[in-house]
Structures are given as C-alpha cells and as structure tokens.
Amino acid sequence: MHSPFHPGYNPMIRKLDSVFTLTDDERQALEKLPMQMQVIKPDQDIVREGDRPSRSCLLLSGFACTYKVTVQGKRQIVSFNLPGDIPDLQSLHLKVLDNSVGTMSQCSVGFITHEDLHDLCTRYPRITAALWRETLVDAAIFREWVTNVGQREGASRMAHVLCELMVRLKAVGLVEDHACDLPITQSEFADALGFTTVHVNRVLQQMRAEGLIEIQGSRLNIPDWDKLKQVGEFDPTYLHLENDQAAA
Incomplete structure (x- = not known):
C-alpha cells in the first residue's frame, strides 16, 4: 500500500483545503495516508448499494457518479464525483451502503481502509472536522x-x-x-x-x-x-x- 501522489498535487488535500484550512502537519498526514491504487474502466461500479465495505474510495482522477436505481431499472444520478471526492465516506460510520458509485470515465481510485481512516481521525481531530464539514457540503449539494x-x-x-x-x-x-x-x-x-x-x-x-x-x-x-x-x-x-x- 502506498500514497500515489506526486509532489505538489494531491486532489484530496486540494478538496479539503477548499472547504477547511489545513495545517502543514495535517497535509503531511494526509499525504502519508496508505491506500491501494486501482484503475477502473468507464461504466463500472466502484461500490454497490447493499455493500458492507471495510474501506472508502478516494477519486484521484476521472469522473464518477453516485446513483440509485428504481425497481423498473431506471437510474437517477444524485451527484457527480470529481477528483478529491470520497463518495462513500459515509461507509466509515454507516455499515450498509444505500447508493452505488460508478465511473463515467476511466478513473484512478485510492482505497483507504476504515481502520486507517479511524486512526487518522483519532490522531488529527481537525481532519475529523474537515471530513465532517465535507459531508455537510455534500448534503448541501444534494x-x-x-x-x-x-x-x-x-x-x-x-x-x-x-x-x-x-x-x-x-x-x-x-x-x-x-x-x-x-x-x-x-x-x-x-x-x-x-x-x-x-x-x-x-x-x-x-x-x-x-x-x-x-x-x-x-x-x-x-x-x-x-x-x-x-x-x-x-x-x-x-x-x-x-x-x-x-x-x-
């Protein structure tokens, strides 16, 4: 497991910094956060409704969407996911996903275990506040x-x-x-x-x-x-x- 970012650009840090001013120590902690990289083709699910994930996905590049599907098979996209987003962050506290996340273009995704996220939040309470603020902004977008x-x-x-x-x-x-x-x-x-x-x-x-x-x-x-x-x-x-x- 490794951090995939090149010096000077980290979409997660850019995203969090846009809604919450981070300190240098907090940025370094985010840069060192271990994650498993995966490239996913277009029109593929990253996570599905009903899943019980033990990790969250960080979108590093590409475009994805959060969506629901009706009984008749009709899809409603409820948000577009961009680099820096963690579209299933709620799985850190909600055991069962109530929506799916799928790719719209080829995407690079970093999977971060919930254990590592919990550890990060324990060590850096302000990062916990930043992630909480991000979920509140997501709710405002909805x-x-x-x-x-x-x-x-x-x-x-x-x-x-x-x-x-x-x-x-x-x-x-x-x-x-x-x-x-x-x-x-x-x-x-x-x-x-x-x-x-x-x-x-x-x-x-x-x-x-x-x-x-x-x-x-x-x-x-x-x-x-x-x-x-x-x-x-x-x-x-x-x-x-x-x-x-x-x-x-």
Missing part, C-alpha cells in the same frame, strides 16, 4: 440538486449543473480560464437532470446557439461566466468554499 431538478427547467437546469461542476473543478485546480475537461455523456446528464437524452441534446444545442457554452469533444468552455450563472440561477454559497476566488 439539497441544491433536489431544488434544481424539481423547480428549474431546460437551459436553467443544465446551466446550474455546469456552473457547479466548473466551480468544483476549479477548487481542485482542474479549470483554466473557464474551460475544463468534462467527459459526461448526454445520457448521463439525462439521468442526473430528469431529462430524456433527446431533450438534453436539444438544450445543449440551444445553449450553444445562445453563446452560453462551447463544447469540443469532451472539452467545455464557458465564454460568458456571468451570463451562464444568471441563466442557471447559480449562487455558489451552498458549496461553502473557503476561497471565494474558486467561485469567481
């Missing part, structure tokens, strides 16, 4: 998604999610001039937004025509950030970022 899917329509619903992704990716250093890689398919957007795939395509075409977004392959560029925020009724307060510049 509330915002319920509001977005339940009350916004069309371009506004899509714009809100794109704004959120841009801000969260910027917080972990993966955005340059309001442009980022976004390997999310129209089908995956449909499962997240409650649209059909045809409607997702129609909405994206409309947003392109209005100059709100530019997409080349999996690369997203936002020419007018303020305009997209206005269309999406996007206020980044619910992300509770320590550094306000990440939301600019």
